[in-house]
Amino acid sequence: MTGRAVAARPAAVVVGGGLAGITTALRLAEAGHDVTLAEGRPRLGGLAFSFQRGELTVDNGQHVFLRCCTAYRGLLERLGATRMTHLQNRLDVPVLSVTGSDEVPVRTLGRLRRTGLPVPLHLAGSLARYPHLSPADRARVVRGALALNGLDLADPALDRLSFGEWLRRNGQNAATTAALWDLVGVATLNARADGVSLALAAMVFKTGLLSDPGASDIGMAAVPLGVIHHDRALAELERAGVRVLLRARVAELKPAAPQHAVRLEDGQLFTADTVVLAGAQDTADALLPPGAVPGQERLAGFGTTPILNVHVVYDRKVLRRPFFAALGSPVQWVFDRTTHSGLLGTTIGRAHPGAQYLALSQSAVQDEIDLPVAELRRRYLPELSRLLPAAADAEVLDFFVTRERTATFDGAPGSAELRPGAATGVPGLLLAGAWTATGWPATMEGAVRSGHAAADAVLAAAGNRVPVDRGDGRWPR
Template sequence: VGRAALALKGLDLADPALDTQDFGSWLADHGQSARAIEALWDLVGVATLNAVAGDASLGLAAMVFKTGLLSDPGAADIGWAHVPLGELHDRLARRALDSAGVRTEVRSRVTSVSAMENGGWGVEVPGERIETDAVVLAVPQREAYELLPPGALDAPERLLGIGTAPILNVHVVYDRKVLARPFFAALGTPVQWVFDRTHASGLRSGQYLALSQSAAQDDIDLPVAQLRARYVPELERLIPGTRGAVIEDFFVTRERTATFAPTPGVGRLRPGARTKAPGLYLAGAWTATGWPATMESAVRSGVSAADAALRALGRPRPSRLFAFEEAA
């Protein structure tokens, strides 16, 4: 591991050649065994990249490990939310937007975005046409391709070349406490990361465990019964306390297009925040942030798009700035 870590520190993240090579081959070339890849590089990489090393761009993998492990003594510290992420990303953000007088529409599908003759943009939503000074288009890449007006990007078809990767979450509610830790990662098993979600879910008795399964191409479409037969015995093997416990609920949630796929070559397909259409900007973890499909990437893309829009408008705060996204 030390040999590969030292080599990673020497890579230049700005080198576009890194994006053309897969991480797995690079690791093998630097003395990493299959066991080492499973025990460290994929343990971290699958969770952050949503791909195994052999399917991931060396450029994105190097960014993750240089930033997340090698940049600072505390870089690899792990934190986790004690409340549902919606509490952090939705409720608190909504409160700030409401206090600023921002109009927020949810479950409102945009059908078209078009430039107006006198400048600005017309955004069509069911039953209404919204005229705006600027638009931040923060939808997934395929939906962005459908909504972009002609000429906004030089090669809009590149967006269709950005693939997607799934995440599967397996939820198991036991009739008693079976796990003392708040979370753990597992090796030598299909189970990846397990989190205690009891308190965050509001459950008053028993224990609620959630398995977060990234790069879940093999499992994403399996019936619930098959997933139960696959994962419950693994939990019994990993957590002794589950062996006498009763499962009160078992269900799965599937995100078939959870993230963009970080495949080699994806870097040249990711557009920046600015388009060639004045007043139209792109945001999303899949845009050219330099990061994989993480929350950090999404936030950075939003900041870049908003900054570009504000500068173009020539004022610190726009009178009419309309941003929309497609809810998961």
């Protein structure tokens, strides 16, 4: 015996098993912390999850990422899940517009796709042929993009103005807003141009479309989200030594020195040197001690925005592409979910071997989120028939909706002030989550970045080496 005591590993409790919490927990465990992750629901993945509807595996909402989402791609790599996703070699978005009457709809297909040319020429060819805008409006878009590129993302004034107001001041009209800015913006920002801060919109468009030619190539899971965000995440967390508690809702946090106390709803008590609150803003509002972050009293008023997914199973193939975006219709983005859901192995699928499952991803739908299913059916099935001729003759075998009323934080002008960083005024108490100050809108990328920021802050405060994120889609080491 040497008589030397073995230093106890620092203990950490991470509250919330969404992508932010998964990231923080993995990072802290890799750095030698004794980590407990408490998740209130029966599964990991937070807002990006799957569930069973009979034999069908359903994602609560279609999730896409871009090549520039390097932190999320790094998490995929860490989870051994990169091969469970598909990333386009080159951005290619079919954009289908429908005009004319219900009896004689006129359909026009355009493409937003990039070439291998440098920015901004990578999109020039596609824009020059984009049929949804007149030549004058295409020139407007180019002027708007150049003006957007000139904005300084570090300028706090950007968050005080709406994107819509800025677009009007910069020569954009209803046509360019609908056919381009909102087409992309509603899906990525979960808001129309008038409802979102210029800072967030500029961040998305500059990073996605105007930074690197490949930045906006689109990726998505090729398996149900739960396979990656629950199954793979749970396996890797446990392999890293994290104690994962599911159905473990944290009811109370008592900050104290030298250790904070965390009490679960069932009464279990944990003490830890570090507690990371990785839920949304309502979790922080409920659990933070008073005065822990500036402007904390306004957290309760930090709003959210819904996303609706409309799921339709047809008895035959009605869509030949993996996805498309729609114009001139309440339908926004449509994805073929047939393979991910395992439809063809279900009883319905065996009875109808050509059956197809489409999911409509409908963002910023404050006025639709509570509509009854029957009304949504009346609204969306005729629209799908207008957009997709084959749908008009097809039989609908199943129709259901998934509603996420608090899908994202509300990124309205002024929202940046409501987003605290990872550190709080209480040593050892940190925040993570897509809603915190990442500079990104509420996305999987923002969530993972926030998880890294919290872990980095813990390691830096303890004087430990902080692994380097090289921004290349690899896990920081």
